[in-house]
Amino acid sequence: MSLQKTEVDAIARLAGISVDPAEGEQLTAKLSNVLAIFQQMQAIDTNGIEPMAHPLDQVQRLREDCITETNHREAYQSLAPKAENGLYLVPQVID
């Protein structure tokens, strides 16, 4: 299965990644090669088979709805590329 460059651009947008135009062609070819190995799955009859999301078919464990975390804001924000007054800074979003 071969992907078109426009499809790769659309996937990149979904993935939150920008593709360097110089690498576009090579990336398209490599992604197409990966998708090609998926084709053999289509020949298999999976009617009546339940999808398996987890080994051991585990279900999510529930816990009491109470506060368990303590405040680590300063420690965590010390790792941020840009933070000020307890806020993470990003480029302006609203004019």
Place this chain on the structure above:
Amino acid sequence: MHTLSIKEMSDKLQKREITSVDLTQHYLNRIDQYDPTLNAYVTVTPELALEMANQADALLDAGKGHRLTGIPIAHKDIFCSLGIKTTCGSKMLDNFISPYDAKVVEMTRELAMPILGKTNMDEFAMGSSTESSYYGATLNPWDHQAVPGGSSGGAAAVIAAGLAPLATGSDTGGSIRQPASFCGITGIKPTYGTVSRYGMIAYASSFDQGGAMTRSAQEAAWLLQVMAGFDERDSTSLEQDAADFSQQLGQSIKGLKIGVPAEYFESGLDASVEQAVRTALSEYEALGAELISVNLPNKDLAVPAYYVLAPAEASSNLSRFDGVRYGYRCDNPQSLEDLYHRSRSEGLGAEVKRRIMVGAYVLSAGYYDAYYLKAQKLRRMVRDDFTKAFESCDVIMGPVAPTPAFNIGEKSDDPVSMYLADLYTIPVNLAGLPAMSVPAGFAKGRPVGLHLIGPYHSEAALLNIAHQYQQVTDWHCQMPATYK
């Protein structure tokens, strides 16, 4: 000192014949001497290691040590470690000093096991050669032209070269077993849910599982014991106490039924690897085990199913790397979207970006049923094959990888050929079963591992099956000449 077994080290430490400080310093010296070439560590932590060694000696002097107290360890750089750089092999986390400890790291601190440093790995554990690390490839200690395997290649290399007595690893599609095979060491990936994933940087959460990398099965049993156990901070942690993994060591394996899947010996398996594996199977027969032919008919579907499911989970897990809260941020972002896109594009490597994109694609509208749901159904079929096989055998054995370690650069430009080489390890992760790689000789001068796969929660039995083999062979004791 680096040729002692863990049991010998432990005995000498308990009897105070050696100190943890001396032992730790010995390994730090070896790291200084050899790691500039080998590149198995991303970060070495000599001050922390010696401080912890002093704590260990104080505990041991007071007679309060655990059997692993004072024995140094190297953690894969996927495990968050408080105050230590934790990179996951990525430029994205090159500046990340973890604000907390993974459960696995926490345990080794509680036991005063000196942390020597963090080992190299494929970026975000996505790879089978350790070549995709931002910090450069790790070399295979047996042959510097060869890859050590991956993604836990640094961990396998430090054990093989005697640059750490114990190492932690993680296995999503074979990342403990394949490097263990390529470097001639013992590695165990336990049943999914046995080792807490808390603080282990997520790649594909329904597959990711921590485990132990050591020289021998007995050592793996000791290390796994302190890594395993219920942890409420991991929502998929098994709600049961860990078994005693050493309990069965020493039991006879007479009458053991070994399943040999025909599909694991088909074309594509290197003749020299097959030879080593079949010789190991004969050794087991000599120990009183019986070989039984079993079938895993859907084996070939495991690789495509895995490369749909794992990237799908990765695309979700790695969305957290956005340049906002921690990690790499691009210079001069023009807008919020530009900040996200460029930080990710510049901070993540080519293979990681490819897998995120594949994941975004298979989850996108119009493709979900054809790929993601289909792969989940195949996952069940692969699991059911194992369930059926274990009706007639106690353990399944075969090769870990189709070839011995390949050369550096040989597959790094061809992702699909690298994916297809994981055909024996991936089915195990789809099913969530425990499995090991055990040193079983050499092919073309490079180590070969024997693959042991057991039913759920059979770690203690698997470790003994490996241990019995190691009582009559010495492959696990051999060291590459350069590092003796």
